[in-house]
Amino acid sequence: MKQQTLEKSKEYKYGFVTDIESVKAPKGLNEDVIKFISKIKKEPKWMLDWRLKAFSRIQNMKEPNWQKPKYPKINYQDLYYYSAPKSVKDKPKSLDEVDPKLLETYKKLGIPLKEQEKLSGVAVDAVFDSVSVATTFKDKLTEKGIIFCSISEAIQKYPDLVKKYLGSVIPITDHYFATLNSAVFTDGSFVYVPQGVRCPMELSTYFRINASDTGQFERTLIIADKGSYVSYLEGCTAPMRDENQLHAANVELIALDDAEIKYSTVQNWYPGDKNGKGGIYNFVTKRGACRGKNSKISWTQVETGSAITWKYPSCILQGDNSVGEFYSIAITNNYQKADTGTKMIHLGKNTKSKIISKGISAGYADNTYRGLVDINKKALNSRNFTQCDSLLMGNKCGAHTIPYIKNKNHTSVVEHEATTSKINEEQLYYCNQRGLNQEEAIGLIVNGFCKEVLQQLPMEFAVEAQKLVGISLEGSVG
Amino acid sequence: MLEIKDLKASINKKAILKGLNLTIKPGELHAIMGPNGSGKSTLANILSGKEGYEISGELNFNGESIKEISVEKRAQKGIFLAFQYPLEIPGVNTNNFLKTSLNSVRKARGEKELDTLSFLKLIKKTSYELGIDEGILSRQLNVGFSGGEKKKNEILQMKILNPKLSILDETDSGLDIDAIKIVAKGVNTLRNDKKSFLIITHYQRLLDYIKPDFVHVLSHGKIVKTGCSELAQELEKTGYKKIN
Numbered sequence A: 001m002k003q004q005t006l007e008k009s010k011e012y013k014y015g016f017v018t019d020i021e022s023v024k025a026p027k028g029l030n031e032d033v034i035k036f037i038s039k040i041k042k043e044p045k046w047m048l049d050w051r052l053k054a055f056s057r058i059q060n061m062k063e064p065n066w067q068k069p070k071y072p073k074i075n076y077q078d079l080y081y082y083s084a085p086k087s088v089k090d091k092p093k094s095l096d097e098v099d100p101k102l103l104e105t106y107k108k109l110g111i112p113l114k115e116q117e118k119l120s121g122v123a124v125d126a127v128f129d130s131v132s133v134a135t136t137f138k139d140k141l142t143e144k145g146i147i148f149c150s151i152s153e154a155i156q157k158y159p160d161l162v163k164k165y166l167g168s169v170i171p172i173t174d175h176y177f178a179t180l181n182s183a184v185f186t187d188g189s190f191v192y193v194p195q196g197v198r199c200p201m202e203l204s205t206y207f208r209i210n211a212s213d214t215g216q217f218e219r220t221l222i223i224a225d226k227g228s229y230v231s232y233l234e235g236c237t238a239p240m241r242d243e244n245q246l247h248a249a250n251v252e253l254i255a256l257d258d259a260e261i262k263y264s265t266v267q268n269w270y271p272g273d274k275n276g277k278g279g280i281y282n283f284v285t286k287r288g289a290c291r292g293k294n295s296k297i298s299w300t301q302v303e304t305g306s307a308i309t310w311k312y313p314s315c316i317l318q319g320d321n322s323v324g325e326f327y328s329i330a331i332t333n334n335y336q337k338a339d340t341g342t343k344m345i346h347l348g349k350n351t352k353s354k355i356i357s358k359g360i361s362a363g364y365a366d367n368t369y370r371g372l373v374d375i376n377k378k379a380l381n382s383r384n385f386t387q388c389d390s391l392l393m394g395n396k397c398g399a400h401t402i403p404y405i406k407n408k409n410h411t412s413v414v415e416h417e418a419t420t421s422k423i424n425e426e427q428l429y430y431c432n433q434r435g436l437n438q439e440e441a442i443g444l445i446v447n448g449f450c451k452e453v454l455q456q457l458p459m460e461f462a463v464e465a466q467k468l469v470g471i472s473l474e475g476s477v478g
Numbered sequence B: 001m002l003e004i005k006d007l008k009a010s011i012n013k014k015a016i017l018k019g020l021n022l023t024i025k026p027g028e029l030h031a032i033m034g035p036n037g038s039g040k041s042t043l044a045n046i047l048s049g050k051e052g053y054e055i056s057g058e059l060n061f062n063g064e065s066i067k068e069i070s071v072e073k074r075a076q077k078g079i080f081l082a083f084q085y086p087l088e089i090p091g092v093n094t095n096n097f098l099k100t101s102l103n104s105v106r107k108a109r110g111e112k113e114l115d116t117l118s119f120l121k122l123i124k125k126t127s128y129e130l131g132i133d134e135g136i137l138s139r140q141l142n143v144g145f146s147g148g149e150k151k152k153n154e155i156l157q158m159k160i161l162n163p164k165l166s167i168l169d170e171t172d173s174g175l176d177i178d179a180i181k182i183v184a185k186g187v188n189t190l191r192n193d194k195k196s197f198l199i200i201t202h203y204q205r206l207l208d209y210i211k212p213d214f215v216h217v218l219s220h221g222k223i224v225k226t227g228c229s230e231l232a233q234e235l236e237k238t239g240y241k242k243i244n
Helices: A002-011 A031-040 A045-058 A100-108 A113-119 A138-143 A151-157 A159-165 A176-184 A425-433 A438-454 A459-472 B040-048 B071-077 B094-108 B116-130 B134-138 B147-161 B177-190 B229-238
Strands: A022-024 A083-085 A123-128 A131-135 A147-150 A189-193 A203-207 A219-224 A229-237 A245-247 A250-255 A260-268 A280-290 A296-303 A308-311 A314-317 A323-332 A337-340 A343-346 A352-361 A366-375 A383-392 A398-407 A413-422 B002-011 B014-024 B029-033 B054-061 B079-082 B165-169 B196-200 B214-219 B222-227
Touching (some): A045 A176, A151 A189, A159 A219, A176 A280, A229 A459, A250 A296, A260 A459, A296 A459, A323 A337, A343 A352, A352 A366, A366 A413, A438 B094, B014 B040, B040 B071, B094 B116, B116 B134, B116 B147
Parallel strands (some): A280 A308, A323 A352, A352 A383, B079 B165
Antiparallel strands (some): B002 B014
């Protein structure tokens, strides 16, 4: 038995649970739970009303079911919607006040906050389960007028900004999971970069799902005011679980005139075991609005975890000359499934979008790229370039590319390129003959395949992501 | 160095090598010639450890049986194969590939891994020595390389990895005279009384620049004739038919 546990933990390095007592709302989705969440967060009435509006809306909504990966029906009454590490009920003022056990968890993940504070210049808004426990580098950011805090804090301190922008990109009526999130979101990050300010450091959040059976409903809102720039990093690992865990976050980005937002994700949630048991459902809604002219939003994602990944980080190109980019690596192994891609909605004139998607399937996995390029009638002289490459390992996995292309005017140009290739035994043999073992060889070939996307990641992430790409595919070629 | 005794090999039940014997001592350079389909490339593949063959007989490298040893372990022990058709690996920088390769070999030998700076110095020096354009080093591994560039790249890798036994599988095929000279230079500058070579070739041409200690003729899965470098010249005149 013990041996088995050990082997399991070798398979998934980050599969462990910290036994911090949790404060939980009772199971189930109802008005009382929403009021409980709102109360525990000391929210103003308008926020509670907003949540309740979403809740009433969801009564008449159905989960979407057009996606390729199917999953067992989720019993929403059997989930906990709020759970917080008890020791941070009263927010710590500094890292010293943080529960040592939490810090220990971060250490296991290889992200000791203290070292990060000193060494890397990355400000970390750490989300452990649902409550932000530590925010660093705040002073430096405050100097520049940048707000980087938890969304709960923002609701209290900056209600005008939150009221103005929350739900302005993802309306609370958008679709089932987005609406669910609007009703019960627990915490997440809030960023506001004022006019003309270039954020001097990469902003970063580490998500971690901990308490069992807890749906995780993060809410992130990032606003880049005129002429500003911000780069935001999101990275995730999760403990080993047998039950499926739902994660339905909402991320909204708003870029005003001449502003730029770069949002990078490395997602490494528990993918389930080798037989497809357990693992996270990652049903996230990510959307950015290039609201101002000459604005730019760039999504970069490296998706290696989760049992099912189902998300389409999108750009609404409203402002003239605005630019949307989507760079994605989706790796699925064993029984993992992914249905991911992007939506580029061109509304303004001379808008440009670029989509580079690299899908890798191994084992019995199934990987779908699904993407929409929609160029509106008035979006004259717009351009899109899409490149979707799929790499297959073995002969039991699947790769699919489903592009939806709508070009409604005559001055715009859309390009779509797609390739599917199989990892070549001869390439592996060649690498082996040069002294590289199977894992190193696969890592090398796959990293080569993903290079265009990996290059988009900020340095701190690129190294980690490169390692992750190799690790995710270990043992997938026999 | 290398000892092959009664090596038989088949692929999908089809016998290709039918009892091959060959001993290569340290410092020796052997050439193997033979008509198409005689089993030359199979021999190279089997020595490197490529899977997919049924084999019997003995295969010893430095006194140790390597029959059950994986491709990468053999490479780390000092067996290098210059491929007849080097593979293209998109997105992988040639320099980076070579550095990764060299460091895994060095690690296996118990040597210190080279940092980027020392590696770049080494590769600059080596490519200069061989007269290979450094430009190929910053390109993706073999992607869009001409036939000649691919072969030169193999020779450069051989030089860098500094193997004990180098096997060249028809490296000279399709090369112009200048490229052949580069191949020869790669071999000749590595050659010393400790290193061994097995050169598989169709033509005597390469052997004008690399003087072999022995020339073997492989036919129907067996070595049918062994001689010194004059044998190659003879073959060039008479062809393989007479030997059978």
